[in-house]
Amino acid sequence: MAIVPLERKPLTFAERTYIPQIVAGLKTTWKHLVRPKQTLEYPEQRPAIPAGYRGVPTLVKDPHGREKCVSCQLCEFVCPPKAIRITPGAIALDDPTGHVEKAPQEFEIDMLRCIYCGMCQEVCPEEAIFLQNQFSMTGYTREEMVNRKARLYELGGTLPDTHFKWDKKKAAEDHGNALH
Amino acid sequence: MVEFYLQLNPVVQAVLKGLAVILIIFPIGGVCSMAERKVSAWIQGRPGPNRAIVPWVAWIPLVGTFLQRLGLFHVMADGGKMLFKEDALPGHVNKFYFVLAPIVAMIPALTTVTAVPFGAYLDSAGAVVPLVLANVDIGLLAVFAVSSLGVYSLILAGWASNSKYPFLGGVRASAQLISYELSMTLSVIPVFLWVNAPGMEPTMGLGRVVEFQSQPGFWGGAWFLFIMPVSAFIFLTSLFAETNRQPFDMPESEADLVGGFHTEYGAFKWGLFFVAEYAHMLIGSGVFTLLFLGGWNPLPWIPLATFVGWLSSILPIAGNPIFVGVLSITIFLTKVLAMIFFFMWVRWTLPRFRYDQVMEIGWKKLLPLAIANLLAYAVGIALLQS
Numbered sequence: 001m002a003i004v005p006l007e008r009k010p011l012t013f014a015e016r017t018y019i020p021q022i023v024a025g026l027k028t029t030w031k032h033l034v035r036p037k038q039t040l041e042y043p044e045q046r047p048a049i050p051a052g053y054r055g056v057p058t059l060v061k062d063p064h065g066r067e068k069c070v071s072c073q074l075c076e077f078v079c080p081p082k083a084i085r086i087t088p089g090a091i092a093l094d095d096p097t098g099h100v101e102k103a104p105q106e107f108e109i110d111m112l113r114c115i116y117c118g119m120c121q122e123v124c125p126e127e128a129i130f131l132q133n134q135f136s137m138t139g140y141t142r143e144e145m146v147n148r149k150a151r152l153y154e155l156g157g158t159l160p161d162t163h164f165k166w167d168k169k170k171a172a173e174d175h176g177n178a179l180h
Numbered sequence: 181m182v183e184f185y186l187q188l189n190p191v192v193q194a195v196l197k198g199l200a201v202i203l204i205i206f207p208i209g210g211v212c213s214m215a216e217r218k219v220s221a222w223i224q225g226r227p228g229p230n231r232a233i234v235p236w237v238a239w240i241p242l243v244g245t246f247l248q249r250l251g252l253f254h255v256m257a258d259g260g261k262m263l264f265k266e267d268a269l270p271g272h273v274n275k276f277y278f279v280l281a282p283i284v285a286m287i288p289a290l291t292t293v294t295a296v297p298f299g300a301y302l303d304s305a306g307a308v309v310p311l312v313l314a315n316v317d318i319g320l321l322a323v324f325a326v327s328s329l330g331v332y333s334l335i336l337a338g339w340a341s342n343s344k345y346p347f348l349g350g351v352r353a354s355a356q357l358i359s360y361e362l363s364m365t366l367s368v369i370p371v372f373l374w375v376n377a378p379g380m381e382p383t384m385g386l387g388r389v390v391e392f393q394s395q396p397g398f399w400g401g402a403w404f405l406f407i408m409p410v411s412a413f414i415f416l417t418s419l420f421a422e423t424n425r426q427p428f429d430m431p432e433s434e435a436d437l438v439g440g441f442h443t444e445y446g447a448f449k450w451g452l453f454f455v456a457e458y459a460h461m462l463i464g465s466g467v468f469t470l471l472f473l474g475g476w477n478p479l480p481w482i483p484l485a486t487f488v489g490w491l492s493s494i495l496p497i498a499g500n501p502i503f504v505g506v507l508s509i510t511i512f513l514t515k516v517l518a519m520i521f522f523f524m525w526v527r528w529t530l531p532r533f534r535y536d537q538v539m540e541i542g543w544k545k546l547l548p549l550a551i552a553n554l555l556a557y558a559v560g561i562a563l564l565q566s
Contacts (some may be wrong), residue, residue: 021528022526022530025529025530026525026526026529028529029223029528029529030525032222032223032224032225033219033222033223035526036224037222037225037226037227038225038226039225039226039227041227041230106417
């Protein structure tokens with residue numbers, strides 16, 4: 001590209017006194033002074049969380065209130081910082097959801113280790129673990145920063161489910177292959 | 181009450197008056213530091229400090245919330261923090277001068293107020309009597325003489341800190357303040373040439389300047405801002421430099437000198453420097469208001485006496501000397517606080533000058549301008565008044 005010499009005009013007298021520039025600057029700052037504030041007053045006002053936000057990982061229940069996790073431990077194995085620790089447990093056979101067979105006896109996510117990568121959500125075959133909207137995790141001790149099972153369900157709540165995989169399975173079992 | 185006050189020993193009276201003025205200046209200084217934070221926040225599109233509240237004030241509906249949003253209690257929180265913080269004394273400093281510096285900063289800052297009138301009342305004859313701690317003839321000269329002592333505190337602080345950035349800050353402070361004092365003094369001489377017309381008793385008192393701006397007629401009632409805009413401009417610019425305000429805050433430019441002369445200071449000693457700076461700003465704005473903005477006259481061409489005359493035709497109590505005194509002080513303080521706001525406004529508008537630019541503006545631009553301005557007005561006034 002050719003070199004284009006720029007003509008630098010010498011400053012005019014008015015420019016050299018700084019005064020027009022100062023007045024223009026004062027006008028600009030005045031505009032900023034009177035316009036509405038740009039900030040969010042945080043604890044009272046919360047930011048709008050965009051869809052797909054990866055916040056604190058949580059466990060969810062299906063609309064019937066069944067805990068979806070079957071403690072397959074895939075998330076525990078995939079978790080890069082090894083933040084998840086699952087103790088698998090069995091569901092009693094006489095339970096209405098007894099055919100699911102397994103549920104976590106204890107589910108711990110150490111939020112001091114979690115890197116919010118979302119791999120647990122990606123790998124979960126049961127759609128039981130989700131990174132939801134909560135973005136602030138604080139605590140005074142290391143223990144407080146470990147989310148246990150009860151806390152994980154409390155944070156996660158219930159998410160809509162369209163599959164009801166285990167209900168279909170049970171129905172299929174009850175009717176044999178006649179249904180298909 | 182008034183009789184009891186008047187029968188006191190004049191010395192006791194003077195002490196009481198002095199204390200009253202200091203008791204006004206200190207809180208205003210504190211509120212200024214708050215205003216600084218609020219104005220900064222507003223210009224940057226933030227709400228600013230708005231959390232601190234005393235519980236029993238929070239119980240008052242509306243007013244409590246308003247005061248909280250205004251951040252008024254942050255003044256107390258800041259002050260309390262400054263008072264109770266550990267006052268660390270670095271090991272490498274020259275202790276005597278290190279402690280002396282903030283004290284030296286406070287003394288001229290609070291002394292200058294004695295010669296600055298801050299209001300007026302009408303005596304029984306209808307003449308305007310200025311309210312001032314010491315109505316001395318040297319007036320402005322006393323203000324200039326004492327306020328320039330303030331630079332010693334910066335030099336002392338910079339030197340006694342025994343570390344390089346405060347030292348550079350102190351050096352800059354001394355050079356800058358000396359450079360701008362010249363133009364500042366030269367810029368006000370036309371005002372006093374004009375005020376001290378032949379046949380009048382000569383004075384440097386600021387009361388006379390205001391009196392001169394409250395005369396009847398087009399030229400008499402005009403504030404000196406309109407008659408001598410160049411003087412006003414030079415004085416204002418030098419005032420920014422003298423009070424170390426942006427764009428002239430070379431001595432403490434935090435970008436290149438950490439904190440400048442007060443790098444090594446903390447807690448209450450640092451707070452004293454801050455209060456002294458605000459007191460300087462207050463006095464400087466006061467002097468500017470008296471010289472160029474008509475002092476306690478509410479509007480140009482409407483002197484205080486006329487204004488009070490209008491008021492007393494509506495409200496009989498308006499003629500009372502105490503009412504007039506309070507009114508004039510309110511008008512004066514409003515103007516001064518508007519000036520302080522202007523200081524803060526400019527702070528967030530202009531970037532800091534480079535040190536060589538500060539020197540160039542001071543010596544090569546303002547000083548010749550001030551001298552030319554003085555000569556022009558001297559010739560003009562001589563021709564007018566002869």
